[in-house]
Amino acid sequence: MRFRSILFILLFTIILPLGAQEIPTHFEYHRVRVGETLFGLSQKYGITEEELLEYNSILSKTGLRKRMKLRIPVYTKTEEVVEMIDEPLPKVVIDTLGFETHLVLAKETKWRLAYQYGTTIAALEQLNPTIKEGLKIGQTIKVPKAKIPKRVPEKDSLFNYYMVLPKEGYYRIEKKLGVPKKVLDSLNPELIEKGLQEGMVLKVPGDLSGDLKVSDDLLLERINLLDSISEAKPMEIALMLPFRASELNLDSLHLVRPVLESRNLYTIAFDFYMGARMAAEKATTIGIPVELSVIDTENNKSKILEEVSSKDWRKTDAIIGPIIPSNFDYVSNLKAIENIPKVSPLSTNEVRKSKAIFQTQTRKSTYRKKMLAYLERKLDSTQNIVIVADSLSRPMETELLNRFPTAIQLRPEEEGYLMPELVDSLLVDSLPNKVILETSSFPLIGSVLSQMNAQNTDERSVQVFTTYRNNLYDKANLSLEMLGAVQFTYPSNTILKTADTFSEFQLDFIDRFGKPPSKEATRAYDVTLDVLLRIAYSGSLKKSLEIGETFYNQNCFSYTLDQNNSYVNEAVLILQHEGYEVKEIKEW
Numbered sequence: 001m002r003f004r005s006i007l008f009i010l011l012f013t014i015i016l017p018l019g020a021q022e023i024p025t026h027f028e029y030h031r032v033r034v035g036e037t038l039f040g041l042s043q044k045y046g047i048t049e050e051e052l053l054e055y056n057s058i059l060s061k062t063g064l065r066k067r068m069k070l071r072i073p074v075y076t077k078t079e080e081v082v083e084m085i086d087e088p089l090p091k092v093v094i095d096t097l098g099f100e101t102h103l104v105l106a107k108e109t110k111w112r113l114a115y116q117y118g119t120t121i122a123a124l125e126q127l128n129p130t131i132k133e134g135l136k137i138g139q140t141i142k143v144p145k146a147k148i149p150k151r152v153p154e155k156d157s158l159f160n161y162y163m164v165l166p167k168e169g170y171y172r173i174e175k176k177l178g179v180p181k182k183v184l185d186s187l188n189p190e191l192i193e194k195g196l197q198e199g200m201v202l203k204v205p206g207d208l209s210g211d212l213k214v215s216d217d218l219l220l221e222r223i224n225l226l227d228s229i230s231e232a233k234p235m236e237i238a239l240m241l242p243f244r245a246s247e248l249n250l251d252s253l254h255l256v257r258p259v260l261e262s263r264n265l266y267t268i269a270f271d272f273y274m275g276a277r278m279a280a281e282k283a284t285t286i287g288i289p290v291e292l293s294v295i296d297t298e299n300n301k302s303k304i305l306e307e308v309s310s311k312d313w314r315k316t317d318a319i320i321g322p323i324i325p326s327n328f329d330y331v332s333n334l335k336a337i338e339n340i341p342k343v344s345p346l347s348t349n350e351v352r353k354s355k356a357i358f359q360t361q362t363r364k365s366t367y368r369k370k371m372l373a374y375l376e377r378k379l380d381s382t383q384n385i386v387i388v389a390d391s392l393s394r395p396m397e398t399e400l401l402n403r404f405p406t407a408i409q410l411r412p413e414e415e416g417y418l419m420p421e422l423v424d425s426l427l428v429d430s431l432p433n434k435v436i437l438e439t440s441s442f443p444l445i446g447s448v449l450s451q452m453n454a455q456n457t458d459e460r461s462v463q464v465f466t467t468y469r470n471n472l473y474d475k476a477n478l479s480l481e482m483l484g485a486v487q488f489t490y491p492s493n494t495i496l497k498t499a500d501t502f503s504e505f506q507l508d509f510i511d512r513f514g515k516p517p518s519k520e521a522t523r524a525y526d527v528t529l530d531v532l533l534r535i536a537y538s539g540s541l542k543k544s545l546e547i548g549e550t551f552y553n554q555n556c557f558s559y560t561l562d563q564n565n566s567y568v569n570e571a572v573l574i575l576q577h578e579g580y581e582v583k584e585i586k587e588w
Contacts, residue, residue, distance in 0.1 A: 030072050032064060032065060038052055038053075055072075065382075068381045099144060099145055100142075100143060101141065102117075102140070102143045103139075104136060104139040104140070104141060111218050113135075113143060114163075115201040115203075117143045117145075118144065119143070120199030124141070124143065127142045127143070158205075158206050159203050159204060159205060160204055160205075160219050160586075161203055161218050161219065163200070164201075173196075177210045177212070179208050183204075183205065184204070187202070213586060214586040225530075225537050225550060226286060229286055231288070232289075232536035233289075233536075234289040234291070235283075235290050235317045236290075236291045236315050237276075237280070237291070237316075237317060237320060237532065238293045238294075238295060238316050239293065239321055240295045240319060240320070240323075240331065241321055242297050242323065242327075243273075243298070268520050271517070271521040274517070275522060275524030276320065276525065276528040278505060278508065278509065279525045279526075279532065283529065283533070283536075288533075288536050301330050304322070304327060304330060304331060305334070308337060309336065313336065316340055317340075318340065318343060318535065319331070319342045319343065320343045320527065320528060321344075323346045324347075325344070325349050329352040339355070339356060341358055343360060344357070344359050344360060346520065346523065348361045353563040356542075358541060359562075359569060362493045362568075362569050362572055363568060367492070370491050370572040370574070371490070372403065374491075375403070375404075375467075379404060379434055382431065383434045384408070384426075384427065384431040386407065386435045387409055387410065388410045388411070388439070389409075389411070389437075389439065390412060390416070393440070396438045397438060408426055410426055416441050417443060418447050418448060420454075423452075427455050427460060427462065432461045433455070433461060433462045434463055434465065435463065435465070436466065437466045440470060440472070445472055446477060449478060449488075450482070453482055456485055462486055464488050465488075467490075467491065468490075469492060480577065480579075484577040484581070486577075488576070490574075491575070493556050493573060495575055495584060496554060503553045505525050522553055523555055525552070525553060526555040530550055530555075541559075545559050545560065556571040556573060558570050
């Protein structure tokens with residue numbers, strides 16, 4: 001009997017590892033470089049070429065290509081399996097056994113090191129006071145010596161990480177992220193023994209992040225200044241808008257109504273005023289007394305100079321507007337108000353960079369930089385990449401080809417449309433089709449989206465991207481259904497909401513005026529409220545830069561210092577149409 005038991009154990013310890021290797025415990029990822037081979041990769045990772053082919057079926061179709069992203073299976077080690085047979089593994093305890101040194105490498109962050117060594121950022125800073133201002137490459141720091149350090153991938157495609165806040169328990173984390181206790185415990189075994197601790201960094205599923213934003217895999221809460229202010233000094237905000245009230249015959253309703261019912265400078269100014277006024281009312285309810293000083297610029301520089309010269313500006317905290325770029329540039333050069341923060345609220349065109357200027361719209365170059373970084377992480381040679389660019393977008397076409405040398409160029413006809421036969425021949429069934437559209441032509445936008453919708457079938461997958469979404473995409477001809485069918489993906493600092501996700505402001509606007517607010521009214525509310533809260537919290541707009549990114553109904557703001565002591569919004573969201581909704585892509 002004893003012999004049989006020993007024989008069974010021997011057979012079990014020999015056979016089980018072979019069975020365990022049939023199912024990897026997890027995967028690592030490898031980006032193929034020039035000169036690499038299947039044999040070399042199999043030797044590097046200690047697996048067979050057959051395993052590489054099994055978990056990367058694309059290899060049998062295309063072979064090994066530069067920039068291809070491969071899944072590398074990782075198996076449980078034999079020794080660990082044998083231990084599990086004899087007796088359960090002891091719980092992983094991250095108690096410190098003294099200290100050791102760590103050489104800071106490129107792209108390492110304090111939260112990653114805290115997770116790796118089972119400690120907190122606060123503890124690392126206490127051990128190394130010099131890192132409070134940030135880590136430096138090549139710096140040697142003290143870290144707690146852990147029994148089993150945890151490896152953190154440079155970019156984790158499956159998980160994000162979350163740092164526990166003071167007094168935060170399982171219930172609050174589940175409400176915030178949607179991650180239940182049993183999932184947290186399974187991903188973070190140390191919780192079973194140590195429980196939640198302030199500053200602890202937890203691994204969480206990548207698709208569960210609540211309303212938090214993701215930065216370098218770490219989930220961060222967007223700043224909510226509404227909850228941070230109880231009272232503040234009275235403020236005065238000047239609104240410069242082109243009402244041109246003197247041109248309206250307010251005594252004749254039948255003459256005024258057609259003007260106010262059409263989309264023009266009058267209605268944009270009135271919508272903006274309504275949004276700004278409601279923002280001032282909101283600020284007042286949380287303890288910020290606000291006076292809105294409204295100036296009718298009449299879209300006339302002489303009128304602007306007259307108003308600026310006659311007003312006492314000593315109590316003015318900020319000027320919002322004018323909304324016309326040329327008028328804004330004129331105002332920014334007036335000596336009498338050069339030290340007062342002036343906020344450009346609507347224009348996507350860059351305004352003149354001069355002292356105390358705040359441009360609220362993110363620059364096209366910033367959008368493109370962020371979107372190119374996103375595309376480089378998401379696209380590779382395992383996909384059929386097609387670039388569609390008009391004649392005005394040749395520089396961006398060249399930039400994309402430099403980054404994706406295997407991409408196919410699909411240029412439109414002179415009339416601004418794509419030939420259906422050519423589109424059909426260039427898209428494939430065997431690979432995901434990723435189409436990058438760069439154009440300022442609405443006919444081409446319509447042609448591409450229409451044809452890609454027709455090509456998007458059960459057998460053929462098509463997704464459309466752009467590095468810059470201009471106002472042409474707002475036209476009614478382009479339905480949410482059309483954009484959603486191809487998962488249209490683009491950069492923006494504004495996310496549109498559908499009726500079922502309307503905010504308190506939008507619902508209040510509907511109650512007052514019987515219709516949802518226009519995008520100008522919503523932006524006016526967000527811009528004005530952000531200006532008021534930043535000044536109330538920090539004392540001035542300039543000092544508020546340290547706050548970081550803020551987000552309200554549809555718009556986000558993150559200002560940085562630019563040329564000539566001006567400031568520009570650098571906030572960028574990567575957005576994707578899904579069905580009839582627009583969602584933010586966080587894990588990139």
